[in-house]
Amino acid sequence: MLPMLPPHELVRVLHQNADHPERLLSQENLGAESRRNLARAAQEIKAHPGQLIGLGLWGDGVPCNWDRSQSIECFTMSLPGIDGEWENMRMPIWATNKKFLVRHNTFDDVLTVVTWSLRCLAIGVMPSKRHDLSAWLPTDGLRSRQAKTPLPVKAVLCEVRGDWAFMKQCFRLPPSNEIKGCCWRCRVTPDEIRDASAGAPWRKQRLDHWDLIKRIHEDNANCSPLMGAPGLRSQCFAMDWLHVADLGITCNFLGGLFKLLLRKMEGRNESDRCSQLFLRMQQFYKENKTESRLDNLTLSMLRADQAKKGPKLRAKGAEARGLVPFAAELADQLLRDDDEEERAAKLAARALHACYQNLSTAVYDAARMAHHSRTFALLQVALETHAEQHNSLNWYVKPKLHMFQEMCEFGSTRPATCWTYRDEDFGGSVASYAWRRGGALTAVSVSSMVLMKFRAKHNVPHI
Numbered sequence: 001m002l003p004m005l006p007p008h009e010l011v012r013v014l015h016q017n018a019d020h021p022e023r024l025l026s027q028e029n030l031g032a033e034s035r036r037n038l039a040r041a042a043q044e045i046k047a048h049p050g051q052l053i054g055l056g057l058w059g060d061g062v063p064c065n066w067d068r069s070q071s072i073e074c075f076t077m078s079l080p081g082i083d084g085e086w087e088n089m090r091m092p093i094w095a096t097n098k099k100f101l102v103r104h105n106t107f108d109d110v111l112t113v114v115t116w117s118l119r120c121l122a123i124g125v126m127p128s129k130r131h132d133l134s135a136w137l138p139t140d141g142l143r144s145r146q147a148k149t150p151l152p153v154k155a156v157l158c159e160v161r162g163d164w165a166f167m168k169q170c171f172r173l174p175p176s177n178e179i180k181g182c183c184w185r186c187r188v189t190p191d192e193i194r195d196a197s198a199g200a201p202w203r204k205q206r207l208d209h210w211d212l213i214k215r216i217h218e219d220n221a222n223c224s225p226l227m228g229a230p231g232l233r234s235q236c237f238a239m240d241w242l243h244v245a246d247l248g249i250t251c252n253f254l255g256g257l258f259k260l261l262l263r264k265m266e267g268r269n270e271s272d273r274c275s276q277l278f279l280r281m282q283q284f285y286k287e288n289k290t291e292s293r294l295d296n297l298t299l300s301m302l303r304a305d306q307a308k309k310g311p312k313l314r315a316k317g318a319e320a321r322g323l324v325p326f327a328a329e330l331a332d333q334l335l336r337d338d339d340e341e342e343r344a345a346k347l348a349a350r351a352l353h354a355c356y357q358n359l360s361t362a363v364y365d366a367a368r369m370a371h372h373s374r375t376f377a378l379l380q381v382a383l384e385t386h387a388e389q390h391n392s393l394n395w396y397v398k399p400k401l402h403m404f405q406e407m408c409e410f411g412s413t414r415p416a417t418c419w420t421y422r423d424e425d426f427g428g429s430v431a432s433y434a435w436r437r438g439g440a441l442t443a444v445s446v447s448s449m450v451l452m453k454f455r456a457k458h459n460v461p462h463i
Contacts, residue, residue, distance in 0.1 A: 001444065002094065002096065002110070002443060002444060002447050003094075003444070003447045003448050003451055004093060004094045004110070004113055004447075004451075005091065005092065005093050005094070005451060006093075006113065006114075006116075006117040007055060007077055007093065007114065007117045007118060007121060007155070008117045008118075008120040008121045008126070008127075008151065008155075009117075010077060010091055010093075011024075011053065011055075011121060011151070011153065011155050012126075012151055012152065013460055014460070014461065014463065015151075015152045015153050016152070017460045017461065017462055017463075018462065018463045019462045019463065020463060021152070021153070021463075023082060023084075023086075023463050024053050024079065024082065024153065024463060025050065025051065025052070025053055025081075025153070026079075026081045026082045026083060027054065027081040028081060028082070028083040029080060029081055029082065029083050029087055029417060030054060030080055030081040030158070030417065031413030031414055031417035031418055032413050033235060033238075033413040034054060034080060034081075034158045034159050034236075034238075034413065034417070034418065036235070037054075037158040037159070037231070037233065037235055037236050038052060038054045038081075038156065038158045038231075040231060040233070041122075041156040041157075041158065041230060041231025041232075042156075042231075044230065044231050045122045045123070045154070045156065045230055045231065047154050051153070051154065052154050052155060052156060053079065053081075053121075053153055053154070053155035053156075054079070054080060054081045054155070054156065054157075054158040054159070055077060055078070055079065055080075055118075055121075055155050055156065055157050055158065055159075056077065056078040056079070056080040056157075056158070056159040056160075056161060056418075057075060057076075057077060057078075057093075057114070057157055057159070057160050057161070057226075058075070058076050058078065058090075058160075058161040058162060058420060058423040059073070059074065059075045059076075059161075059162050059166055059170055060073075060074070060162050060163060060166050060420075060423070060424070060427060061073045061074075061098055061166070062074070062424075062427035062428060062430060062431045063431060064097070064431040064434045064435070065435075070097060070098065070099065071097075071098045071431075072095050072096070072097060072098070072427075072430055072431050072434045072446070072450070073095065073096060073097075073098050073101060074092055074093075074094065074095035074096075074427065074430045074450070075092070075093040075094050075095075075110065075114065076090045076091060076092050076093060076423065076426060076427075076430070077090070077091045077092075077093050078090050078091070078422075078423070080158070080159050080417075080418065082463070086461060086463050088422045089461065090422065090423065090426040091454075092430055092433075092450060092451060092454050093114065094110050094114075094447065095430055095433075095434065095446070095447055095450040095451070096443045096446050096447045097434070097441070097443065097446045100442075100443035100446075103169075104169075104222075107169070107170045107224070108222075108224065108225055111170075111224055111225045111226045112131060112225040113131045114225075114226065114229075115225045115226055115228050115229045116131035117131075118155075118156065118157055118229040118230060119229070119230055120151070121151065121154060121155040121156065122154060122155075122156055122230035122231070123154075124150055124151045124153070124154045125148060125149070125150055125151060126143075126146045126147055126148060126149045126150075126151060127143075127147065128147040128148050129147075156229075156230055156231045156232075157226075157229050157231070157232055157236060158231075158236060159236060159238055159418055160226070160232075160236050160237045160238065161238050161240060161418060161420050161423060162240070162420070163240060163243040163420075164176060164243060164244075164400070164403070167184075167237060170224065171224045171226065171227075171237065172216050172219075172221050172222075172223060172224055173212075173237060174215070176190070176398075176399035176400070177190055177399070178190070180215065180218075180219070181207075181215065182399050182402070183202075183207075183402060183403070183406060184207060184212050184234055184237060185206065185207055185234075185406050185410065186202045186203070186205050186206050186207055186406070187202060187205035187206075187207060188200075188202035188205070188402055190399060193397065193399050193401060193402040194381045194384070194397055196374060196377035196378050196380075196381055196401070196402075196405060197378065198374065202402075207234070208234070209233040209234040209235070212234045213227065238413075238418040239403055239406060239407040239415075240418070240419055240420045241359075241407065241415040241416065241419040242317045242419050242420050242421055242424065243400075243420070244400050244403045244404050244407055245355075245404060245407075245415075246317035246318070246320045246321055247316075247317050247320065248398065248400035248403075248404070249376075249380070249398070249400050249401050249404050250320045250321070250324065250352065251312050251313045251314075251315060251320050252310070252312050252313075252396070252398060252400075253327075253348065253349075253352060253376075253380065254313040254315075254320060254323055254324075254327055255302050255310065255311035255312040255313040256310055256311055256345070256383070256394050256395045256396075257327055257331065257345055257348075257349060258277060258297075258302055258311070258313065258327075259302055259311045259394055260335070260341070260342070260345055260394065261277060261330060261331070261334060261335075262274060262277060264334040264335075265277050270299055271298075271299060274297060274298060274299050274302075275297075277297060278294075278296065278297035280326075280330065281294065281297060281323070281326060284325075284326045284329065284330075285322075285326075288325070288326075290322045291318075291322070292316070292318035292319045292321065292322045293319065293322060294315060294319050294323070300314075301313060301314040301315070302314075309393070309396055310387070310393045310394050310395055310396040311393075311394065317421070317424075318421075321356065324349075324352055324353050324356045325353055325356075327349050327352075327353070328349040328350050328352070328353035331345060331346040331349040331350075332346060332349075332350070340386065341383065341386050344379050344382050344383050344386070345379075345383060347375070347379055348375075348376055348379035348380060348383065351372045351373075351375040351376035351379065352372075352376050354368070354372040355369060355372045355373050355376065355408065358372065359414070359415060359416050360416070361414065361416075364414045364416075369408045369409075370408055370409040372408075373404060373405055373407075373408030373409055374405065374408075374409060376404075377401055377404065377405050380395070380397055380401060381397055381401075383395035384396050384397045430450055430454075433449060433450040433453040433454055434446055434449060434450050436449070
């Protein structure tokens with residue numbers, strides 16, 4: 001037995017305590033793809049899209065103890081369409097220590113309950129039995145009294161967020177090294193991710209929801225129970241800018257670029273030149289009032305984990321974002337146009353900076369985002385080819401480059417509408433709730449502690 005906060009009960013309580021219940025139905029902050037998901041789900045359950053709440057589900061693991069050697073796996077619920085002071089609201093559904101998980105089985109059991117709850121929300125009626133069709137327990141007194149009563153509003157899941165590893169572990173989506181295909185939106189394979197051109201075959205080989213289900217079954221895997229949630233389709237699984245761009249292709253590119261720029265710095269050795277680069281970085285921070293800054297820059301922060309891979313900047317997501325304009329500016333100043341590698345690196349830095357500049361609501365343009373992301377991808381592939389020809393490890397391409405193109409070129413949604421910055425931040429709060437000072441360490445105790453501390457710390461919001 002594990003304690004949970006079922007989504008249908010959370011939605012019921014939110015609606016009952018709302019000062020302006022109509023705000024729960026807001027779609028102001030939903031991206032275009034999430035709006036389409038909501039409209040399609042409304043058609044399937046025969047509801048009006050304007051009278052349907054769009055829910056978001058995020059899942060991941062977060063470090064939970066002082067030495068970060070353990071982690072808490074959790075699911076949280078959000079209302080991604082709501083704007084204003086409640087747009088960052090997150091509510092934990094379930095959490096427990098990773099050490100208690102059984103691969104796939106635990107997530108499947110938890111998501112079976114979540115799916116049952118989502119079905120109740122879709123039909124708009126409180127359940128008459130538990131998720132396994134068993135009778136209510138003696139502790140379910142309130143639930144038994146509310147059985148078969150109508151819910152005040154209906155809701156469906158329109159966004160599922162998380163990093164690539166979690167998507168694979170929890171929902172069986174293809175991993176980055178899957179030979180048959182490493183993307184849940186198209187049929188690209190790991191050998192084809194370097195074809196970033198406008199004529200790449202994978203651009204026409206799209207996967208719909210049922211193609212993905214077929215692929216999962218062909219791999220002799222069972223689908224996640226969440227696939228049975230009303231209205232859920234593969235398009236609901238969002239690609240996250242934080243993990244794909246900031247912590248992925250951006251850190252990889254910055255690692256290679258900074259190694260290249262070290263040649264332009266003064267100093268007797270690489271360590272001295274790295275210090276000079278950091279001084280320039282500090283000057284840029286000061287002039288541009290950058291909020292998220294690197295505290296230091298050392299050679300070890302630019303080295304690869306494995307000898308076969310090139311350098312990667314060790315930085316947090318926000319720190320990497322803050323360095324993109326610095327990288328473009330310094331590349332323009334120091335890299336030459338008459339050198340093939342330096343010119344390609346300079347143009348790639350400009351293209352990546354243009355992608356980041358295009359993230360805000362005020363200036364977002366899907367065509368410009370697609371153009372700049374494709375330009376960056378082509379230059380990154382060219383840099384890797386140049387490195388291989390010169391026996392260098394300074395540049396390399398990872399599968400996340402393809403995911404970056406999918407997100408920027410095929411996603412009609414502005415990436416900032418479904419990134420996981422706020423989710424990751426709340427994940428830190430979940431980890432703090434799980435902090436223990438003694439007592440038995442069990443799956444039940446951890447789950448209870450997280451949910452009880454959350455409810456004790458936060459009053460029910462009056463939206």
